[in-house]
Amino acid sequence: MSTTSVNKNVSYYILVASCLFLMFFGGMIIPPFAAEITQTGMQILCIFTSMVILWSTVGGIVWPSILGIIALGLTEYTTVAKAITAAIGQSTIWQVMMCLTLASAIAQSGAGELVARWALSRKAIQGRPLLFSFIFLFILRMISAVSNPLGMILLGWAIIEGVANVLKQDLSKKYFRCMTVFVVVSCVNGDMIIPFKTWLTAMWNAFGEMLGEELNFMAYLMIVFIFGTLTELACIAFIRFAKVDVLFMKDMDNEVLAKGNTRLNSRQTAYFIAMLISIIIGLSGYIFPPANPLCRISKTLTMAGVFSVAVAVLILLRDKDGQPMLDWKKTMAPGAFWGSFFIIAAAIPLSSALISESTGFSVWLTSVLGPAFRSSSIFEIYLLVMVCATLLTNIASNAGIGMMLLPIVLPVADAAGANKFVVGICCIMSACFGLMTPGGSAAAALIFGSKDQLKVKIKDIMGYSAMFILFYFAIGAVVFPVLDKLIR
Numbered sequence: 001m002s003t004t005s006v007n008k009n010v011s012y013y014i015l016v017a018s019c020l021f022l023m024f025f026g027g028m029i030i031p032p033f034a035a036e037i038t039q040t041g042m043q044i045l046c047i048f049t050s051m052v053i054l055w056s057t058v059g060g061i062v063w064p065s066i067l068g069i070i071a072l073g074l075t076e077y078t079t080v081a082k083a084i085t086a087a088i089g090q091s092t093i094w095q096v097m098m099c100l101t102l103a104s105a106i107a108q109s110g111a112g113e114l115v116a117r118w119a120l121s122r123k124a125i126q127g128r129p130l131l132f133s134f135i136f137l138f139i140l141r142m143i144s145a146v147s148n149p150l151g152m153i154l155l156g157w158a159i160i161e162g163v164a165n166v167l168k169q170d171l172s173k174k175y176f177r178c179m180t181v182f183v184v185v186s187c188v189n190g191d192m193i194i195p196f197k198t199w200l201t202a203m204w205n206a207f208g209e210m211l212g213e214e215l216n217f218m219a220y221l222m223i224v225f226i227f228g229t230l231t232e233l234a235c236i237a238f239i240r241f242a243k244v245d246v247l248f249m250k251d252m253d254n255e256v257l258a259k260g261n262t263r264l265n266s267r268q269t270a271y272f273i274a275m276l277i278s279i280i281i282g283l284s285g286y287i288f289p290p291a292n293p294l295c296r297i298s299k300t301l302t303m304a305g306v307f308s309v310a311v312a313v314l315i316l317l318r319d320k321d322g323q324p325m326l327d328w329k330k331t332m333a334p335g336a337f338w339g340s341f342f343i344i345a346a347a348i349p350l351s352s353a354l355i356s357e358s359t360g361f362s363v364w365l366t367s368v369l370g371p372a373f374r375s376s377s378i379f380e381i382y383l384l385v386m387v388c389a390t391l392l393t394n395i396a397s398n399a400g401i402g403m404m405l406l407p408i409v410l411p412v413a414d415a416a417g418a419n420k421f422v423v424g425i426c427c428i429m430s431a432c433f434g435l436m437t438p439g440g441s442a443a444a445a446l447i448f449g450s451k452d453q454l455k456v457k458i459k460d461i462m463g464y465s466a467m468f469i470l471f472y473f474a475i476g477a478v479v480f481p482v483l484d485k486l487i488r
Contacts, residue, residue: 144190
C-alpha cells in the first residue's frame, strides 16, 4: 500500500472517529450555548451535525444514518426501539420505494433514452442550434422528473458526445463544455418536479409536519416548473449573448440521433402510462373539488397508495411471453437507491426531534433571528434564505443542509410575517443547487469525477454553475416575494 493510501486511510478514520465521538458523547459534555436550549437539545444537535458532516465528506450515507438513529435512541428524547420505529415506520419510505420502482423501470428499459432521441431528431429543430439546445435541456429535465436524474445526466452527455462525433468537432469546444454543465443543471431541476422519489421526500414531509397541514403540491409544481424553464432560457441566452460558436451545428442531421427504431415497445409504454396516470391521480386531490371521484381517490389512497397500486398492477400484468410486465427483482436489484431510503429514515425523525419542545431550539431561534427578520423586508428575507441555503449546500450534503435549515427558517420567517409555504419551497429549492463542489450533491460529484472524459475543466464546472446560481438569486429575489403575496 502506498504512503498516499495510508495517509488517506488515517485521515478517514480520524474524521470518522471524531464524528462518532460527537454523535454519541458530544451532547453530554458540550454545554448548551443558550439558556433556552436543553442538554437533550445539544445531544440531538450533535447527532444531526455529525451525520451531515459524514454524509458530506466520507462518502457514506447508509452507515451514518443507521448510527444516527441508534444515537437518537440513546438520548432522553426517546428509546432505541421508538427511534427505529420512527425511522422505518414512515409511509414516506414506502412511497419512495414505489415511486423509485417506476422510475427505475423507465430508466432501465431505455424508454427515457428512446423518447429523448426521438424528440431531438425532429425536423422542426433542424438547422436551429439554439432551439435544439433548449429542447434538449427541456426534454432531459422532464424525463428526469419521472426517471433517474443521474441516468439522464449520463444520457445527456452521451448525446453531446454523439453530436461532437457526427460533426467531427472536439468535445473541448466551448459550446460542448457549457452544455455539459447545463445538462446537470437541467436534470437537477427536473429531479425537483416530483419530490416523492429521492431525498427530497424527506424535506417535503418534514416541511408538511412543520406547517401542520397538507402541502399544496400544485403550487409547488408550478413554482419549480417555472424556475426550471427560466433556467433553460437563461442557459440559451448565455450561449447567445456570450457569442458561443454554434454555427457548426447548422448543417447537423438531427435524424442520426434517432438511432433506428424510435417506437416504444409494450413494456416501455406501460411504464410511462403507469407513471403518468399515477401523477395525474395524485395531483387530482389538488386540482378538483372534494366531490370529484378522482379527488376522493387521491385523498383516500394518498400519493404512496397511488404509486403502490401502479406497481402492483404492472407486476400482475403479463407480456406476450407470459412474463410479468415489471420484474421487481430485476428492476430494483441494480440500484435499490438505499441511500435515499436511509437519508429519509434518519433525517425525518431527527429533524422532528430537533424542533420539539424538549430541545428549546425553536424558542431560541425565534428570539435570536426573529428581530432581524422582522426588521427585514420580504425581499431581504428571501434573498437571505436563498444565499444561506445555496452556499451551505455547496460545502455539505444537500439533504442534510435542507433538513437542518427548514426548522430554522420557518419559525423566524413566520414571525416576520412572510408566507411559510413559499419560504419553505425557497429553502428546499436552494438546497438542491449544490453544483459547484464535489460534495455538494451526487450530480456534482458525477461531473467532477468525469471531467477528464468530458473534457471540461474545474473552472468550467464552477464558472457555469456560478452563473446559474447568480441567475437563480436574481430571479428568486423578484419571483419569491411576488409568490409570497399571491399564494395563501
